[in-house]
Amino acid sequence: MKGSGSRLDHRPAALLMLALLAIPAWAHEQSGQAAGFVTGLLHPVSGLDHVLAMVAVGLWGAQLGAPAIWLLPVTFPLVMAIGGFLGLLGVPLPGVEVGIAASAVLLGAMVATESRPPLALAAALVAFFAVFHGHAHGTELPPGQSGLLYSFGFVVATGCLHAVGIALGLLHRWRSGRVALRGAGAAVGLAGLVFLWRALA
């Protein structure tokens, strides 16, 4: 806008509105492909238990520093895929919801107490819980949607949640940040206890 006499340019707003109102394009014969990706992408963020546990993985990785900060995000999706693989095959895994809730409790406790176990033990703990998270995602693939895009969607969403945890974990550089992280870990652990209570009830 130049001076008082000039008029406001509405074109960007109109363009944005048109973009937001656009309906999905069905440009390919294989309908339902994009829906599979979106379903997969939304699956991990649709449950608070998944969200908190995944963010806690990132927070813990950031607390532990290198090499855990990159080892956990690289290994987690691959191990989670083993759980998803079992879920897609229909192989039952007992206590999936309990395992997911317990992951939030234990990972939250690790962050709250700033535990520094050996790297192999930390990786094994995270990998153990990754199987439960993957199994839950694998069994809930809606029929008629692309397995590849659904899978890629939930793997990407999980990775992004790790990234959020790692980004928040950068607060660890400052003393007050370290206290805040430990508080966040305690909150995750308490929320996990609620989920665990519900899973066992």
Add this chain to the structure above:
Amino acid sequence: MRRRFAALAGAGLALTSGAAQAHLVNTGIGPVYDGIAHLLVSFEDVLPVIAMALLAGLNGPPAGRQVLLVLPLAWLVGGVAGTLSSAAPWPTGPATVSLLVLGALVAADFKLSPAALTVLALAVGLAHGWHNGVAMTVAGLPTAGLLGTAGAVFVVTALFAATVVALRRPWTRIATRVAGSWIGASGLLLLGWTLGSRA
């Protein structure tokens, strides 16, 4: 004055414009564009190409150049062989193996010898190209589409391999490995989906 001239020039151009050739069938290269579009909208084809490019990039510029040459050519040769084959298409087969193997190699930042990388690019290109050729024959599509697909494979490989080669900061290399982990995980899940008869 300038505005009036621009308006006149615009009007002149509009009045003297020729007929539009909006339908690619007139140009004869429509199937080539179909081939390009096929790769870009087929996740089971484009994701292995990206994974191969990431692996090539992690192995350095000479490896990137090598894969840039071998992968599209192998794709084209495999495609032509597929059009001559009478086998039934197996949609998830090549993608499952490629994603699993390439994703794991990228995640592990595995250093491959030039010969091994060439063999890998050759295998990926031949397998995916062959499947494309078989599927095109079954669908009754012109084989010229293979040229477009191979061209798109070249462009995608060049873009991703060059990007990875140019990465300098340590965390960017780790981000590439995380992407490999996601790709490998998707391959394993695709295998589960296929074996679980949901395909």
